[in-house]
Amino acid sequence: xxxxxxxxxxxxxxxxxxxxxxxxxxxxxxxxxxxxxxxxxxxxxxxxxxxxxxxxxxxxxxxxxxxxxxxxxxxxxxxxxxxxxxxxxxxxxxxxxxxxxxxxxxxxxxxxxxxxxxxxxxxxxxxxxxxxxxxxxxxxxxxxxxxxxxxxxxxxxxxxxxxxxxxxxxxxxxxxxxxxxxxxxxxxxxxxxxxxxxxxxxxxxxxxxxxxxxxxxxxxxxxxxxxxxxxxxxxxxxxxxxxxxxxxxxxxxxxxxxxxxxxxxxxxxxxxxxxxxxxxxxxxxxxxxxxxxxxxxxxxxxxxxxxxxxxxxxxxxxxxxxxxxxxxxxxxxxxxxxxxxxxxxxxxxxxxxxxxxxxxxxxxxxxxxxxxxxxxxxxxxxxxxxxxxxxxxxxxxxxxxxxxxxxxxxxxxxxxxxxxxxxxxxxxxxxxxxxxxxxxxxxxxxxxxxxxxxxxxxxxxxxxxxxxxxxxxxxxxxxxxxxxxxxxxxxxxxxxxxxxxxxxxxxxxxxxxxxxxxxxxxxxxxx
Numbered sequence: 216x217x218x219x220x221x222x223x224x225x226x227x228x229x230x231x232x233x234x235x236x237x238x239x240x241x242x243x244x245x246x247x248x249x250x251x252x253x254x255x256x257x258x259x260x261x262x263x264x265x266x267x268x269x270x271x272x273x274x275x276x277x278x279x280x281x282x283x284x285x286x287x288x289x290x291x292x293x294x295x296x297x298x299x300x301x302x303x304x305x306x307x308x309x310x311x312x313x314x315x316x317x318x319x320x321x322x323x324x325x326x327x328x329x330x331x332x333x334x335x336x337x338x339x340x341x342x343x344x345x346x347x348x349x350x351x352x353x354x355x356x357x358x359x360x361x362x363x364x365x366x367x368x369x370x371x372x373x374x375x376x377x378x379x380x381x382x383x384x385x386x387x388x389x390x391x392x393x394x395x396x397x398x399x400x401x402x403x404x405x406x407x408x409x410x411x412x413x414x415x416x417x418x419x420x421x422x423x424x425x426x427x428x429x430x431x432x433x434x435x436x437x438x439x440x441x442x443x444x445x446x447x448x449x450x451x452x453x454x455x456x457x458x459x460x461x462x463x464x465x466x467x468x469x470x471x472x473x474x475x476x477x478x479x480x481x482x483x484x485x486x487x488x489x490x491x492x493x494x495x496x497x498x499x500x501x502x503x504x505x506x507x508x509x510x511x512x513x514x515x516x517x518x519x520x521x522x523x524x525x526x527x528x529x530x531x532x533x534x535x536x537x538x539x540x541x542x543x544x545x546x547x548x549x550x551x552x553x554x555x556x557x558x559x560x561x562x563x564x565x566x567x568x569x570x571x572x573x574x575x576x577x578x579x580x581x582x583x584x585x586x587x588x589x590x591x592x593x594x595x596x597x598x599x600x601x602x603x604x605x606x607x608x609x610x611x612x613x614x615x616x617x618x619x620x621x622x623x624x625x626x627x628x629x630x631x632x633x634x635x636x637x638x639x640x641x642x643x644x645x646x647x648x649x650x651x652x653x654x655x656x657x658x659x660x661x662x663x664x665x666x667x668x669x670x671x672x673x674x675x676x677x678x679x680x681x682x683x684x685x686x687x688x689x690x691x692x693x694x695x696x697x698x699x700x701x702x703x704x705x706x707x708x709x710x711x712x713x714x715x716x717x718x719x720x721x722x723x724x725x726x727x728x729x730x731x732x733x734x735x736x737x738x739x740x741x742x
Contacts, residue, residue: 259636260306260314266633267316269306270297279308287732288723291612295650295658302653303626304633307642315640318624319647321654321675326624327616327641328677328685333358335617335640341444342545342727344472347534349542350690362690364523364531365539367506368516369690374697375588376513377417381701382585384413387426388702389709392739396710399718401734403556406702410552411437413698414544418516419482436474441549443468445726479537486517516543543691551695553610553728554601555702556735560721561604562703563712563737565661572597573707580708586701594700597707599663601699605681607661612646612729614683645680646729654678711740 273283284290284307297305298319307317318324333354343352350361367373388409392400408426411434415421423431443464446453453459460466490507506522508514520536531539562569575596580586586594622635635641650658654674655665664670677684682692689695706712715738721731 259638260308260312262636263306263314263316263639266635267304267306268301269308269314270301274308277311279310279314281309286725291646291723291725294644294647295652297647298652302651304624315642316635317642317644317647319644319651320626321648321651321677322626323624324643324648324680324684325675325677326622327643328680328683328687330616330618330622331686332616332618332622332641334687335615339615341447344468345440345475346542346545347538349535349538351542351546358687360525361531361535361539364525365520365690367523368519369694371693373514373519374694377694378586378588378591378697378701380413380416381698382705384409384416384426385702385705387412389705391426392706392710393741396739396741399715399736399738401736402559403552403731403735406556406559407548407552409702410555410698411544411548414547417694418540418543418547419479419486420512420515420517421482432474433478436471436478437544437548439471440468440475441727443471448726475541476537479540480533483517483521483533483536483540487521490518490521516540546689547691547695549728550610551698553608553730554605554695555699556731557608557610557729558601558604558699558703559706559712559737560714560735561600561607561661562707563714566713568600568661568663569707569712572600572703576704576708580704586704591697591700594704596663597700597704598696599666601696601703602666602679602681603661603663606649606655606665606679607659608723608729609645609649609681610728611681611683611689612644612725614643614645616641616643643680646725648677649679649681651678709742711742713738713740 270280274280275282284293303320304316304318304323306314308314318327334352339352346352348357350358350365353361388405391405392402405426408429412423412425415423415425423434425431425434429435446464447459447468453462453464458465460469489509506514506519509518517536517540520531520539522530524530562572575594579590579593618635618637618639618641621637622639622641624633624635625631626633649655652658655678680688682689682695718736718738719733721735722733724730724732
Protein backbone atom coordinates (compact mmCIF):
# COMPACT_ATOMS: atom_id res chain seq x y z
CA UNK A 216 0.00 0.00 0.00
CA UNK A 217 1.25 3.43 -0.91
CA UNK A 218 1.51 5.61 2.20
CA UNK A 219 -0.79 8.63 2.27
CA UNK A 220 0.55 12.12 3.13
CA UNK A 221 -1.45 15.13 4.26
CA UNK A 222 -1.38 18.12 2.00
CA UNK A 223 1.00 20.77 3.21
CA UNK A 224 -0.58 23.59 5.26
CA UNK A 225 0.97 26.61 3.58
CA UNK A 226 -0.60 29.04 6.07
CA UNK A 227 1.06 27.30 9.03
CA UNK A 228 4.33 27.11 7.12
CA UNK A 229 4.34 30.84 6.31
CA UNK A 230 3.29 31.68 9.87
CA UNK A 231 6.20 29.67 11.27
CA UNK A 232 8.64 31.33 8.86
CA UNK A 233 7.29 34.73 9.89
CA UNK A 234 7.70 33.93 13.62
CA UNK A 235 11.24 32.63 13.08
CA UNK A 236 12.15 35.77 11.12
CA UNK A 237 10.77 37.98 13.87
CA UNK A 238 12.72 36.07 16.52
CA UNK A 239 15.94 36.40 14.53
CA UNK A 240 15.38 40.15 14.06
CA UNK A 241 14.61 40.52 17.78
CA UNK A 242 17.74 38.57 18.72
CA UNK A 243 19.87 40.72 16.41
CA UNK A 244 18.35 43.91 17.82
CA UNK A 245 18.88 42.83 21.45
CA UNK A 246 22.45 41.72 20.77
CA UNK A 247 23.24 45.02 19.05
CA UNK A 248 21.44 47.13 21.67
CA UNK A 249 22.91 45.41 24.72
CA UNK A 250 26.24 45.10 22.96
CA UNK A 251 26.30 48.87 22.60
CA UNK A 252 25.21 49.29 26.23
CA UNK A 253 27.93 46.93 27.44
CA UNK A 254 30.56 48.64 25.32
CA UNK A 255 29.50 52.03 26.67
CA UNK A 256 29.60 50.76 30.25
CA UNK A 257 33.04 49.29 29.69
CA UNK A 258 34.30 52.50 28.10
CA UNK A 259 32.99 54.56 31.02
CA UNK A 260 34.55 52.12 33.46
CA UNK A 261 37.97 52.38 31.83
CA UNK A 262 37.68 56.18 31.92
CA UNK A 263 36.89 56.01 35.64
CA UNK A 264 39.99 53.86 36.16
CA UNK A 265 42.09 56.69 34.74
CA UNK A 266 40.36 59.38 36.82
CA UNK A 267 40.19 57.63 40.17
CA UNK A 268 42.73 54.81 39.95
CA UNK A 269 42.14 51.07 40.11
CA UNK A 270 43.56 48.20 42.14
CA UNK A 271 44.73 45.93 39.30
CA UNK A 272 46.29 43.34 41.62
CA UNK A 273 42.95 42.20 43.03
CA UNK A 274 40.84 42.65 39.87
CA UNK A 275 39.52 39.48 38.22
CA UNK A 276 38.78 39.62 34.47
CA UNK A 277 35.13 38.49 35.01
CA UNK A 278 34.23 39.11 38.66
CA UNK A 279 36.07 42.41 38.96
CA UNK A 280 36.87 43.05 42.62
CA UNK A 281 33.91 41.04 43.96
CA UNK A 282 35.91 37.86 44.61
CA UNK A 283 38.58 39.63 46.66
CA UNK A 284 36.41 42.12 48.55
CA UNK A 285 33.82 39.58 49.61
CA UNK A 286 30.52 40.38 51.32
CA UNK A 287 31.69 39.45 54.82
CA UNK A 288 33.99 40.72 57.57
CA UNK A 289 37.11 39.58 55.70
CA UNK A 290 36.09 41.56 52.64
CA UNK A 291 35.26 44.64 54.71
CA UNK A 292 38.63 44.63 56.46
CA UNK A 293 40.44 44.14 53.16
CA UNK A 294 38.90 47.37 51.89
CA UNK A 295 40.83 49.52 54.36
CA UNK A 296 44.11 48.28 52.86
CA UNK A 297 43.42 50.62 49.92
CA UNK A 298 44.16 53.78 51.93
CA UNK A 299 47.91 53.77 51.42
CA UNK A 300 47.78 53.56 47.61
CA UNK A 301 44.43 55.23 46.96
CA UNK A 302 43.69 57.66 49.82
CA UNK A 303 40.91 59.63 48.06
CA UNK A 304 38.79 57.25 45.97
CA UNK A 305 39.03 54.21 43.73
CA UNK A 306 37.34 52.55 40.76
CA UNK A 307 35.68 49.39 42.11
CA UNK A 308 34.69 46.81 39.48
CA UNK A 309 31.56 44.71 40.14
CA UNK A 310 31.75 42.60 37.01
CA UNK A 311 33.45 42.40 33.61
CA UNK A 312 32.10 45.71 32.26
CA UNK A 313 30.77 47.79 35.16
CA UNK A 314 32.44 49.78 37.91
CA UNK A 315 31.45 51.94 40.88
CA UNK A 316 33.36 54.94 42.13
CA UNK A 317 34.11 54.24 45.79
CA UNK A 318 34.81 57.31 47.94
CA UNK A 319 36.03 57.28 51.57
CA UNK A 320 38.08 60.46 52.13
CA UNK A 321 36.46 63.59 53.69
CA UNK A 322 37.22 65.61 50.53
CA UNK A 323 35.59 63.13 48.13
CA UNK A 324 32.76 62.30 50.56
CA UNK A 325 32.02 66.02 50.98
CA UNK A 326 31.81 66.48 47.20
CA UNK A 327 29.38 63.56 46.79
CA UNK A 328 27.10 64.19 49.77
CA UNK A 329 26.72 67.92 49.07
CA UNK A 330 26.08 67.38 45.36
CA UNK A 331 22.40 66.58 45.82
CA UNK A 332 22.80 63.45 43.67
CA UNK A 333 19.90 61.00 44.25
CA UNK A 334 20.19 57.46 45.57
CA UNK A 335 21.00 54.85 42.96
CA UNK A 336 18.99 51.70 42.35
CA UNK A 337 21.80 49.23 43.03
CA UNK A 338 21.18 49.05 46.76
CA UNK A 339 17.56 50.14 47.15
CA UNK A 340 15.70 48.55 44.25
CA UNK A 341 14.94 45.30 46.08
CA UNK A 342 13.22 47.06 48.99
CA UNK A 343 11.16 49.37 46.76
CA UNK A 344 8.14 46.99 46.48
CA UNK A 345 7.63 47.51 50.23
CA UNK A 346 8.65 51.13 50.90
CA UNK A 347 7.70 52.42 47.46
CA UNK A 348 8.84 55.90 46.50
CA UNK A 349 9.32 57.29 50.00
CA UNK A 350 11.96 59.69 51.25
CA UNK A 351 14.70 57.04 51.08
CA UNK A 352 14.25 56.24 47.38
CA UNK A 353 12.54 59.26 45.79
CA UNK A 354 14.43 62.03 44.00
CA UNK A 355 14.04 65.38 42.31
CA UNK A 356 11.08 67.64 43.03
CA UNK A 357 9.13 64.87 44.75
CA UNK A 358 11.92 64.24 47.26
CA UNK A 359 12.37 67.97 47.89
CA UNK A 360 8.63 68.53 48.46
CA UNK A 361 8.16 65.50 50.72
CA UNK A 362 11.28 66.31 52.72
CA UNK A 363 9.81 69.73 53.56
CA UNK A 364 6.43 68.22 54.42
CA UNK A 365 8.00 65.63 56.73
CA UNK A 366 10.33 68.03 58.58
CA UNK A 367 7.70 69.02 61.22
CA UNK A 368 7.42 65.34 62.21
CA UNK A 369 10.92 65.59 63.68
CA UNK A 370 10.43 68.89 65.51
CA UNK A 371 11.67 68.63 69.09
CA UNK A 372 8.14 69.20 70.42
CA UNK A 373 7.02 66.08 68.55
CA UNK A 374 10.10 64.09 69.61
CA UNK A 375 9.86 65.06 73.28
CA UNK A 376 6.79 62.91 74.17
CA UNK A 377 8.47 59.91 72.52
CA UNK A 378 10.86 59.78 75.50
CA UNK A 379 8.19 58.03 77.55
CA UNK A 380 7.75 55.39 74.82
CA UNK A 381 11.52 54.85 74.65
CA UNK A 382 11.70 54.38 78.43
CA UNK A 383 8.73 52.00 78.68
CA UNK A 384 9.81 49.76 75.81
CA UNK A 385 13.43 49.69 76.96
CA UNK A 386 12.34 48.59 80.44
CA UNK A 387 10.23 45.79 78.93
CA UNK A 388 13.41 44.55 77.25
CA UNK A 389 15.40 44.96 80.48
CA UNK A 390 12.85 42.82 82.35
CA UNK A 391 13.26 40.12 79.70
CA UNK A 392 17.04 40.30 80.12
CA UNK A 393 16.75 39.95 83.90
CA UNK A 394 15.08 36.57 83.43
CA UNK A 395 18.08 35.19 81.50
CA UNK A 396 20.91 36.58 83.62
CA UNK A 397 23.93 34.30 83.81
CA UNK A 398 23.25 32.90 80.33
CA UNK A 399 24.82 33.84 77.03
CA UNK A 400 22.10 35.92 75.38
CA UNK A 401 21.78 36.85 71.69
CA UNK A 402 20.80 40.47 72.25
CA UNK A 403 20.17 41.64 68.66
CA UNK A 404 16.92 39.68 68.42
CA UNK A 405 15.56 41.26 71.62
CA UNK A 406 16.72 44.72 70.58
CA UNK A 407 15.09 44.31 67.16
CA UNK A 408 11.71 43.54 68.74
CA UNK A 409 12.09 46.52 71.08
CA UNK A 410 12.88 48.99 68.27
CA UNK A 411 10.04 47.60 66.14
CA UNK A 412 7.65 48.03 69.08
CA UNK A 413 8.91 51.60 69.48
CA UNK A 414 8.60 52.47 65.80
CA UNK A 415 5.03 51.14 65.56
CA UNK A 416 4.02 53.26 68.55
CA UNK A 417 5.82 56.43 67.45
CA UNK A 418 4.84 56.18 63.78
CA UNK A 419 1.24 55.03 64.06
CA UNK A 420 0.40 54.80 67.79
CA UNK A 421 -0.02 51.05 67.20
CA UNK A 422 0.44 48.61 70.09
CA UNK A 423 1.24 45.03 69.03
CA UNK A 424 2.95 43.90 72.26
CA UNK A 425 5.56 42.52 69.89
CA UNK A 426 8.23 42.08 72.56
CA UNK A 427 6.09 39.25 73.98
CA UNK A 428 3.75 38.32 71.11
CA UNK A 429 5.96 37.59 68.12
CA UNK A 430 3.33 35.85 65.93
CA UNK A 431 1.41 39.02 65.04
CA UNK A 432 0.76 38.86 61.24
CA UNK A 433 2.35 42.26 60.65
CA UNK A 434 5.47 41.41 62.67
CA UNK A 435 5.83 38.08 60.89
CA UNK A 436 5.49 39.87 57.53
CA UNK A 437 8.19 42.41 58.48
CA UNK A 438 10.58 39.59 59.35
CA UNK A 439 9.75 37.55 56.26
CA UNK A 440 10.15 40.44 53.82
CA UNK A 441 13.63 41.02 55.28
CA UNK A 442 14.52 37.33 54.89
CA UNK A 443 13.28 37.31 51.29
CA UNK A 444 15.31 40.43 50.57
CA UNK A 445 18.48 38.75 51.87
CA UNK A 446 17.82 35.63 49.82
CA UNK A 447 17.34 37.70 46.67
CA UNK A 448 20.62 39.54 47.22
CA UNK A 449 22.47 36.19 47.17
CA UNK A 450 20.99 35.01 43.84
CA UNK A 451 22.31 36.96 40.82
CA UNK A 452 19.58 35.75 38.45
CA UNK A 453 16.97 37.25 40.79
CA UNK A 454 18.49 40.70 40.24
CA UNK A 455 16.31 40.78 37.11
CA UNK A 456 12.81 41.81 38.21
CA UNK A 457 10.97 39.74 35.62
CA UNK A 458 12.88 36.59 36.59
CA UNK A 459 12.43 37.21 40.32
CA UNK A 460 8.69 37.91 39.92
CA UNK A 461 8.25 34.49 38.27
CA UNK A 462 10.13 32.67 41.04
CA UNK A 463 8.55 31.15 44.16
CA UNK A 464 10.25 33.76 46.34
CA UNK A 465 9.09 36.59 44.07
CA UNK A 466 5.48 35.39 44.22
CA UNK A 467 5.74 35.00 48.00
CA UNK A 468 7.26 38.49 48.32
CA UNK A 469 4.18 40.00 46.64
CA UNK A 470 1.92 38.21 49.13
CA UNK A 471 3.95 39.38 52.15
CA UNK A 472 4.23 42.98 50.90
CA UNK A 473 0.44 43.02 50.43
CA UNK A 474 0.02 42.07 54.11
CA UNK A 475 2.26 45.00 55.09
CA UNK A 476 0.50 47.45 52.79
CA UNK A 477 -2.99 46.32 53.87
CA UNK A 478 -2.06 46.80 57.53
CA UNK A 479 -0.67 50.31 56.97
CA UNK A 480 -3.57 51.34 54.71
CA UNK A 481 -6.10 50.14 57.30
CA UNK A 482 -4.47 52.26 60.02
CA UNK A 483 -4.30 55.28 57.69
CA UNK A 484 -8.02 54.98 56.84
CA UNK A 485 -8.96 54.65 60.52
CA UNK A 486 -6.80 57.63 61.54
CA UNK A 487 -8.27 59.82 58.79
CA UNK A 488 -11.74 59.05 60.10
CA UNK A 489 -10.73 59.86 63.69
CA UNK A 490 -9.04 63.12 62.68
CA UNK A 491 -12.10 64.17 60.70
CA UNK A 492 -14.22 63.87 63.85
CA UNK A 493 -11.65 65.21 66.31
CA UNK A 494 -12.16 68.49 68.08
CA UNK A 495 -9.00 70.30 69.04
CA UNK A 496 -9.56 70.78 72.76
CA UNK A 497 -5.91 71.40 73.55
CA UNK A 498 -4.05 74.68 73.27
CA UNK A 499 -2.21 74.93 69.95
CA UNK A 500 1.51 75.47 69.94
CA UNK A 501 2.62 78.34 67.72
CA UNK A 502 5.48 76.30 66.28
CA UNK A 503 3.18 73.35 65.48
CA UNK A 504 0.35 75.52 64.17
CA UNK A 505 -2.02 73.84 61.78
CA UNK A 506 -1.85 70.27 63.12
CA UNK A 507 -5.04 68.87 64.62
CA UNK A 508 -4.48 66.94 67.86
CA UNK A 509 -6.58 64.09 69.17
CA UNK A 510 -7.53 64.45 72.82
CA UNK A 511 -5.61 62.09 75.08
CA UNK A 512 -3.06 61.20 72.40
CA UNK A 513 0.29 62.69 71.43
CA UNK A 514 0.84 63.96 67.91
CA UNK A 515 2.59 61.16 66.00
CA UNK A 516 4.26 60.71 62.61
CA UNK A 517 1.07 59.60 60.88
CA UNK A 518 -0.95 62.56 62.23
CA UNK A 519 1.54 64.97 60.69
CA UNK A 520 1.68 63.14 57.37
CA UNK A 521 -2.09 63.22 57.07
CA UNK A 522 -2.29 66.96 57.76
CA UNK A 523 0.80 68.35 56.00
CA UNK A 524 0.15 70.70 53.08
CA UNK A 525 2.51 72.27 50.58
CA UNK A 526 2.44 75.91 49.42
CA UNK A 527 -0.37 75.04 46.97
CA UNK A 528 -2.48 73.57 49.76
CA UNK A 529 -1.98 70.02 48.50
CA UNK A 530 -1.23 67.19 50.90
CA UNK A 531 0.26 63.75 50.43
CA UNK A 532 -1.78 61.07 48.69
CA UNK A 533 -2.70 57.89 50.56
CA UNK A 534 -0.03 55.97 48.63
CA UNK A 535 2.61 58.61 49.47
CA UNK A 536 1.62 58.47 53.14
CA UNK A 537 1.85 54.69 53.11
CA UNK A 538 5.29 54.84 51.48
CA UNK A 539 6.58 57.33 54.05
CA UNK A 540 5.21 55.35 57.01
CA UNK A 541 6.73 52.12 55.69
CA UNK A 542 10.04 53.91 54.99
CA UNK A 543 10.10 55.36 58.51
CA UNK A 544 9.40 51.92 59.96
CA UNK A 545 12.06 50.22 57.82
CA UNK A 546 14.80 52.81 58.39
CA UNK A 547 14.09 53.41 62.06
CA UNK A 548 13.69 49.78 63.05
CA UNK A 549 16.66 47.96 61.52
CA UNK A 550 19.27 50.70 61.69
CA UNK A 551 18.60 51.64 65.32
CA UNK A 552 18.52 48.00 66.44
CA UNK A 553 21.90 47.44 64.79
CA UNK A 554 23.37 50.52 66.48
CA UNK A 555 22.05 49.52 69.93
CA UNK A 556 23.10 45.87 69.61
CA UNK A 557 26.68 46.75 68.65
CA UNK A 558 26.80 49.34 71.44
CA UNK A 559 25.74 46.66 73.97
CA UNK A 560 28.56 44.48 72.70
CA UNK A 561 31.07 47.32 73.12
CA UNK A 562 29.77 47.96 76.65
CA UNK A 563 30.38 44.30 77.50
CA UNK A 564 33.77 44.23 75.81
CA UNK A 565 35.08 47.40 77.49
CA UNK A 566 33.96 47.31 81.16
CA UNK A 567 35.93 50.46 82.02
CA UNK A 568 33.77 52.51 79.63
CA UNK A 569 30.62 50.77 80.90
CA UNK A 570 31.52 51.89 84.43
CA UNK A 571 32.04 55.50 83.34
CA UNK A 572 28.64 55.50 81.60
CA UNK A 573 26.98 54.07 84.72
CA UNK A 574 28.62 56.62 87.01
CA UNK A 575 27.42 59.46 84.77
CA UNK A 576 23.87 58.09 84.76
CA UNK A 577 23.86 57.88 88.56
CA UNK A 578 25.05 61.47 88.78
CA UNK A 579 22.50 62.82 86.27
CA UNK A 580 19.43 60.72 87.11
CA UNK A 581 19.83 59.88 90.77
CA UNK A 582 17.03 57.50 91.77
CA UNK A 583 14.61 58.52 89.02
CA UNK A 584 13.24 55.62 86.99
CA UNK A 585 12.89 57.39 83.65
CA UNK A 586 15.42 59.27 81.55
CA UNK A 587 13.68 62.55 80.86
CA UNK A 588 14.00 64.81 77.83
CA UNK A 589 16.05 67.41 79.70
CA UNK A 590 18.50 64.72 80.86
CA UNK A 591 19.63 63.82 77.35
CA UNK A 592 22.06 66.75 76.76
CA UNK A 593 23.65 66.06 80.15
CA UNK A 594 24.65 62.50 79.22
CA UNK A 595 27.91 63.64 77.63
CA UNK A 596 30.02 60.54 78.20
CA UNK A 597 27.27 58.17 77.07
CA UNK A 598 26.94 60.28 73.91
CA UNK A 599 30.68 60.00 73.25
CA UNK A 600 30.49 56.24 73.78
CA UNK A 601 27.60 55.89 71.32
CA UNK A 602 29.41 57.98 68.71
CA UNK A 603 32.54 55.84 68.98
CA UNK A 604 30.43 52.68 68.66
CA UNK A 605 28.80 54.13 65.52
CA UNK A 606 32.24 54.99 64.16
CA UNK A 607 33.51 51.41 64.27
CA UNK A 608 30.19 49.70 63.54
CA UNK A 609 28.04 52.11 61.51
CA UNK A 610 24.62 50.49 60.85
CA UNK A 611 24.45 52.21 57.44
CA UNK A 612 27.99 51.35 56.36
CA UNK A 613 27.62 52.34 52.71
CA UNK A 614 25.48 54.74 50.65
CA UNK A 615 24.85 54.79 46.92
CA UNK A 616 24.35 57.80 44.63
CA UNK A 617 24.01 58.22 40.88
CA UNK A 618 25.37 61.38 39.31
CA UNK A 619 22.91 63.40 37.22
CA UNK A 620 25.56 65.98 36.35
CA UNK A 621 29.38 66.01 36.28
CA UNK A 622 30.99 66.12 39.73
CA UNK A 623 34.29 67.84 40.55
CA UNK A 624 36.28 66.32 43.42
CA UNK A 625 39.13 68.42 44.79
CA UNK A 626 41.84 66.91 46.95
CA UNK A 627 42.71 69.79 49.30
CA UNK A 628 46.20 68.58 50.18
CA UNK A 629 47.40 68.50 46.55
CA UNK A 630 44.89 70.80 44.82
CA UNK A 631 44.22 68.06 42.25
CA UNK A 632 40.74 68.26 40.67
CA UNK A 633 39.03 65.17 39.22
CA UNK A 634 35.85 65.36 37.13
CA UNK A 635 33.49 62.40 37.47
CA UNK A 636 31.11 61.95 34.49
CA UNK A 637 27.31 61.93 34.48
CA UNK A 638 25.70 58.55 35.14
CA UNK A 639 28.48 57.29 37.42
CA UNK A 640 27.34 55.14 40.33
CA UNK A 641 29.11 56.39 43.45
CA UNK A 642 29.48 54.40 46.65
CA UNK A 643 30.28 56.32 49.83
CA UNK A 644 31.94 53.85 52.20
CA UNK A 645 31.20 55.10 55.71
CA UNK A 646 32.95 52.03 57.10
CA UNK A 647 36.20 52.98 55.37
CA UNK A 648 35.81 56.71 56.07
CA UNK A 649 35.48 56.06 59.81
CA UNK A 650 38.70 54.02 59.78
CA UNK A 651 40.75 56.25 57.49
CA UNK A 652 44.21 56.29 59.06
CA UNK A 653 44.86 59.86 57.87
CA UNK A 654 42.13 61.16 60.20
CA UNK A 655 41.87 58.63 63.01
CA UNK A 656 44.88 57.70 65.19
CA UNK A 657 44.92 53.93 65.82
CA UNK A 658 41.58 53.66 63.99
CA UNK A 659 40.73 50.13 65.22
CA UNK A 660 41.08 51.11 68.91
CA UNK A 661 37.82 51.89 70.72
CA UNK A 662 38.19 55.30 72.37
CA UNK A 663 35.19 57.54 73.26
CA UNK A 664 37.55 60.44 73.92
CA UNK A 665 37.81 60.93 70.16
CA UNK A 666 34.53 62.82 70.52
CA UNK A 667 35.51 65.52 72.97
CA UNK A 668 34.83 69.00 71.59
CA UNK A 669 38.57 69.58 71.17
CA UNK A 670 39.15 66.39 69.18
CA UNK A 671 36.09 66.91 67.00
CA UNK A 672 37.37 70.38 66.06
CA UNK A 673 40.65 68.87 64.79
CA UNK A 674 38.95 66.69 62.19
CA UNK A 675 37.22 67.62 58.92
CA UNK A 676 33.46 67.77 59.31
CA UNK A 677 32.94 64.99 56.77
CA UNK A 678 35.33 62.55 58.48
CA UNK A 679 32.40 61.24 60.53
CA UNK A 680 28.95 60.81 58.94
CA UNK A 681 27.04 57.91 60.57
CA UNK A 682 23.75 59.59 59.59
CA UNK A 683 25.01 60.82 56.21
CA UNK A 684 25.37 64.57 55.61
CA UNK A 685 24.34 67.28 53.17
CA UNK A 686 20.79 67.82 51.95
CA UNK A 687 19.94 64.10 52.01
CA UNK A 688 21.13 63.45 55.55
CA UNK A 689 19.04 61.26 57.83
CA UNK A 690 15.95 63.25 58.81
CA UNK A 691 15.47 61.01 61.87
CA UNK A 692 18.96 61.17 63.37
CA UNK A 693 17.83 63.00 66.54
CA UNK A 694 15.04 60.45 66.97
CA UNK A 695 17.56 57.61 66.65
CA UNK A 696 20.14 59.14 69.00
CA UNK A 697 17.50 59.82 71.66
CA UNK A 698 16.24 56.24 71.45
CA UNK A 699 19.76 54.85 71.67
CA UNK A 700 20.64 56.98 74.69
CA UNK A 701 17.52 56.06 76.64
CA UNK A 702 17.67 52.37 75.76
CA UNK A 703 21.35 52.00 76.69
CA UNK A 704 20.86 54.08 79.83
CA UNK A 705 18.12 51.75 81.07
CA UNK A 706 20.22 48.65 80.35
CA UNK A 707 23.36 50.05 82.02
CA UNK A 708 21.46 51.17 85.15
CA UNK A 709 19.85 47.76 85.68
CA UNK A 710 22.41 45.27 84.40
CA UNK A 711 26.12 44.61 84.20
CA UNK A 712 27.22 43.37 80.78
CA UNK A 713 30.22 41.13 80.23
CA UNK A 714 31.73 38.65 77.79
CA UNK A 715 33.10 35.19 78.54
CA UNK A 716 35.06 32.71 76.48
CA UNK A 717 32.01 30.59 75.66
CA UNK A 718 30.20 33.24 73.63
CA UNK A 719 31.00 33.46 69.90
CA UNK A 720 32.85 36.59 68.83
CA UNK A 721 30.54 38.55 66.50
CA UNK A 722 31.73 38.86 62.90
CA UNK A 723 30.51 41.77 60.83
CA UNK A 724 28.06 40.88 58.08
CA UNK A 725 27.37 43.66 55.54
CA UNK A 726 23.77 43.33 54.41
CA UNK A 727 21.31 46.21 54.02
CA UNK A 728 22.60 47.24 57.43
CA UNK A 729 25.70 46.07 59.30
CA UNK A 730 24.74 42.91 61.16
CA UNK A 731 26.62 40.10 62.88
CA UNK A 732 27.07 36.81 61.06
CA UNK A 733 26.56 34.72 64.21
CA UNK A 734 24.49 37.12 66.29
CA UNK A 735 25.70 39.27 69.19
CA UNK A 736 26.05 37.26 72.40
CA UNK A 737 26.76 38.76 75.81
CA UNK A 738 26.16 37.79 79.44
CA UNK A 739 24.10 39.84 81.86
CA UNK A 740 24.08 40.25 85.61
CA UNK A 741 21.57 42.08 87.79
CA UNK A 742 22.83 45.13 89.67
